[in-house]
Amino acid sequence: MEAPSQEAAPLCKCGECDQIFIDLNPQTDCEEYPCDGLIELELLGKGENSFYGCPTCKTDSFLQDSKL
Numbered sequence: 001m002e003a004p005s006q007e008a009a010p011l012c013k014c015g016e017c018d019q020i021f022i023d024l025n026p027q028t029d030c031e032e033y034p035c036d037g038l039i040e041l042e043l044l045g046k047g048e049n050s051f052y053g054c055p056t057c058k059t060d061s062f063l064q065d066s067k068l
């Protein structure tokens with residue numbers, strides 16, 4: 001058996017703080033990239049108004065798809 005390869009996930013980047021995150025709410029045809037050591041987007045807001053956003057900036061306004 002080979003060792004399992006690195007985890008892969010769609011990534012996004014916050015244009016405000018320039019940090020890369022694991023995108024928990026990706027578009028369906030996103031490419032996946034190794035995500036070792038990256039943190040996930042934070043679920044912000046409450047109930048129906050909740051959304052995944054940058055845990056530092058507390059918004060999803062600056063998120064964009066990222067390619068490493």
Ligand SMILES: [Zn+2]
Pocket residue numbers: 014015016017018019054055056057058062
């Ligand atoms: Zn940010």
